[in-house]
Amino acid sequence: MTSTRELWSQDIILSVDDLSTWFPTPFGAVHAVDGVSLHLASGEIVGIVGESGSGKSVLARSIMKLTPESAITRGEVTFAGRALTTVSPAEGRAIWGKEIAMIFQNPMTSLNPVMKIGKQITESLKLHLRLNTADARRRAIELLALVGIPEPAARIKAYPYELSGGMRQRVCIAMAIACAPRLLLADEPTTALDVTIQRQILDLLADLCSDTHMAMILITHDLGVVARRTDRVMVMYGGRVVETAPTVKLFVRHFHPYTAALLSAIPRLHRPSHTRLAAIPGRPIDIIDPKPGCRFAPRCERAQPRCTNEDPPLTPASDDAAHLFACFYPVGTSQGDEALRANRLVGRNAAGMAMPVVSNGLAEPLDA
Amino acid sequence: MGRYVARKLIHMVVVLLLVSFATSLMLDLTPGDPAYAILGDQATPAAVKSLHQELGLDRPFYVRYGDWLSNLARGDLGTSYEYKQSVSSLISQALPVTAELIVLTLLLALAIAVPLGVYSARRVGGIVDRGTTFVTSIFVSAPPFISVPFLVFLFVLTWHIFPATGWVKFGDSPMDNLQHIVLPVIALSLWPVAAFTAALRSDTVATLQEDFILSARAKGLSTRSILFRHALRPSSFSLMTLAGLSLGTLIGSAVIVEYLFALPGIGSLIISAINVHDIPLVQGVVMFTAVVYVVMNTAVDILYRYLDPRLRMQKA
Ligand SMILES: Nc1ncnc2c1ncn2[C@@H]1O[C@H](COP(=O)(O)OP(=O)(O)O)[C@@H](O)[C@H]1O
Numbered sequence: 001m002t003s004t005r006e007l008w009s010q011d012i013i014l015s016v017d018d019l020s021t022w023f024p025t026p027f028g029a030v031h032a033v034d035g036v037s038l039h040l041a042s043g044e045i046v047g048i049v050g051e052s053g054s055g056k057s058v059l060a061r062s063i064m065k066l067t068p069e070s071a072i073t074r075g076e077v078t079f080a081g082r083a084l085t086t087v088s089p090a091e092g093r094a095i096w097g098k099e100i101a102m103i104f105q106n107p108m109t110s111l112n113p114v115m116k117i118g119k120q121i122t123e124s125l126k127l128h129l130r131l132n133t134a135d136a137r138r139r140a141i142e143l144l145a146l147v148g149i150p151e152p153a154a155r156i157k158a159y160p161y162e163l164s165g166g167m168r169q170r171v172c173i174a175m176a177i178a179c180a181p182r183l184l185l186a187d188e189p190t191t192a193l194d195v196t197i198q199r200q201i202l203d204l205l206a207d208l209c210s211d212t213h214m215a216m217i218l219i220t221h222d223l224g225v226v227a228r229r230t231d232r233v234m235v236m237y238g239g240r241v242v243e244t245a246p247t248v249k250l251f252v253r254h255f256h257p258y259t260a261a262l263l264s265a266i267p268r269l270h271r272p273s274h275t276r277l278a279a280i281p282g283r284p285i286d287i288i289d290p291k292p293g294c295r296f297a298p299r300c301e302r303a304q305p306r307c308t309n310e311d312p313p314l315t316p317a318s319d320d321a322a323h324l325f326a327c328f329y330p331v332g333t334s335q336g337d338e339a340l341r342a343n344r345l346v347g348r349n350a351a352g353m354a355m356p357v358v359s360n361g362l363a364e365p366l367d368a
Numbered sequence: 369m370g371r372y373v374a375r376k377l378i379h380m381v382v383v384l385l386l387v388s389f390a391t392s393l394m395l396d397l398t399p400g401d402p403a404y405a406i407l408g409d410q411a412t413p414a415a416v417k418s419l420h421q422e423l424g425l426d427r428p429f430y431v432r433y434g435d436w437l438s439n440l441a442r443g444d445l446g447t448s449y450e451y452k453q454s455v456s457s458l459i460s461q462a463l464p465v466t467a468e469l470i471v472l473t474l475l476l477a478l479a480i481a482v483p484l485g486v487y488s489a490r491r492v493g494g495i496v497d498r499g500t501t502f503v504t505s506i507f508v509s510a511p512p513f514i515s516v517p518f519l520v521f522l523f524v525l526t527w528h529i530f531p532a533t534g535w536v537k538f539g540d541s542p543m544d545n546l547q548h549i550v551l552p553v554i555a556l557s558l559w560p561v562a563a564f565t566a567a568l569r570s571d572t573v574a575t576l577q578e579d580f581i582l583s584a585r586a587k588g589l590s591t592r593s594i595l596f597r598h599a600l601r602p603s604s605f606s607l608m609t610l611a612g613l614s615l616g617t618l619i620g621s622a623v624i625v626e627y628l629f630a631l632p633g634i635g636s637l638i639i640s641a642i643n644v645h646d647i648p649l650v651q652g653v654v655m656f657t658a659v660v661y662v663v664m665n666t667a668v669d670i671l672y673r674y675l676d677p678r679l680r681m682q683k684a
Pocket residue numbers: 023025030031032050051052053054055056057058059068285286287
């Protein structure tokens with residue numbers, strides 16, 4: 001992994017600027033992604049973390065232009081100098097699969113069940129690299145070997161149902177890296193797999209990045225997954241980025257109460273990973289026709305009146321320009337501690353969430 | 369697989385026995401006497417009686433049915449009263465006409481329904497989808513006895529493109545043969561075009577929601593290869609079932625179409641046989657049709673295993 005300092009000087013391969021995606025529904029517009037910006041240097045690995053429903057998949061799919069036709073997307077996505085938001089379908093097809101590839105959450109359903117896996121790999125090789133059948137076949141076998149599939153020459157004739165979940169995800173990875181893309185979007189690539197397989201797959205992805213200088217966006221609901229494998233982490237909630245920092249820094253210090261909750265929810269060996277947070281009450285709701293205000297306020301122990309009617313802007317920490325967060329009463333600051341103490345004394349936050357009353361307001365903070 | 373085939377075979381035999389028994393019984397119960405059809409209305413009671421003896425019609429129903437079965441087991445379908453030829457040779461003369469009609473109908477229907485169904489599914493409620501639904505809804509509501517006069521009026525009487533009736537063997541003159549079969553094929557394919565399109569459309573709509581379609585799009589494949597290489601095959605189960613089962617319906621409609629266009633096929637054969645109470649011929653044609661039908665059903669079943677490799681693993 002390259003250090004972040006080095007990366008700043010390198011060329012930015014992907015720029016996402018103020019990207020918003022919403023879905024018109026009969027009940028109002030669902031703002032799934034709300035003004036997200038993201039910059040990725042080549043070879044860099046960024047983790048996007050957030051509970052299920054926080055807009056991670058919609059963000060990745062908006063970058064890939066894979067959202068349903070009903071979705072409305074605003075903002076700019078630039079890849080290697082090309083504005084992806086305005087590419088024609090034909091230009092786009094030369095980028096998807098060749099320069100930007102994607103791996104999906106569920107390996108059981110993301111392979112075509114009635115097509116041999118070899119064919120599913122060779123089809124992009126033939127399309128993008130113009131390989132002939134024999135060369136494509138040879139390359140597919142190499143790729144399967146590279147992702148750790150035993151007996152690759154025999155396996156290319158297998159159908160997906162003949163492989164286990166872990167093996168299928170390896171096939172998906174082989175499919176994604178077939179044309180040596182410069183950017184890989186991995187949307188919860190291991191969520192559907194068991195813990196030991198998870199680690200193998202994540203290590204494989206990290207190795208591929210460092211070997212080929214491929215940039216990667218690794219999406220997960222589990223901060224533990226990104227800990228040792230990413231250069232930078234972006235925490236999302238309610239379609240917005242609530243905190244982003246170089247990974248090593250985030251694990252040392254964090255400002256947003258939601259990040260704190262995610263950190264305390266990192267699964268240990270004896271505690272399996274869950275897609276919903278146990279540490280904080282409530283669950284993310286669909287963000288329908290949102291009014292200004294912090295999206296996290298209904299679940300935040302610190303929420304004050306200001307939080308419910310004003311959007312907290314994403315701003316850098318006073319002492320670290322690379323560490324940004326969007327919170328009026330951050331963890332580890334005096335005004336943050338004061339807000340938490342005040343809410344504990346009355347037993348509710350400004351958004352009406354009930355919480356245990358603590359007479360002096362100084363209980364062990366849940367989120368520190 | 370061996371046990372599967374054996375079970376299928378027993379099943380087929382039972383179905384065929386039931387069909388043949390029901391046909392024979394119905395023929396026995398229908399009023400009318402083949403002797404008059406053969407000898408004419410003025411036949412004397414003595415002549416009728418001796419003909420009955422000659423044909424074995426004086427014996428009870430179950431004896432005649434048993435006889436017919438044992439002959440069938442030896443591959444003998446009997447001799448037509450009307451044509452004085454073996455039933456099997458009559459069938460083999462008529463079969464190529466009907467087979468050509470039905471095979472061409474199925475091919476035409478699939479050639480039209482596959483792109484229509486797939487492209488309708490691509491945008492539900494879009495212009496292709498709504499246009500297709502509109503046109504095919506006209507097709508389903510036009511059975512041959514309505515569509516044939518309409519087609520004849522347009523293509524024969526108004527535009528003089530095709531001949532109205534008659535038949536030329538393919539071997540004698542391929543061009544003339546095709547000229548004579550075009551209108552019957554069009555008339556016969558209206559219903560399957562509509563039914564196949566609807567079946568394929570709804571399955572494809574479901575398939576296009578699948579994750580693997582998203583993976584295919586993420587690979588940068590063109591819409592066409594996504595639709596036809598990735599979505600079509602997993603979406604064609606209903607279509608295959610329907611195409612296989614529609615054979616029965618098609619043979620039924622072919623009877624009317626052949627009759628209206630005076631094509632010398634199985635349909636015309638059975639209509640003339642029924643008209644003159646030609647019992648062996650009716651029995652033979654019905655039996656033959658039932659065999660074709662049952663064999664096709666089994667073929668569809670086997671085709672499934674090709675379409676969905678997962679089924680090959682399952683114990684049948
Ligand atoms: N096609 C859609 N139509 C309406 N709402 C959608 C659609 N896809 C996603 N959403 C909504 O967008 C929000 C974010 O979803 P998603 O990006 O899948 O979350 P995540 O990947 O972080 O679990 C959710 O509230 C979800 O209900």
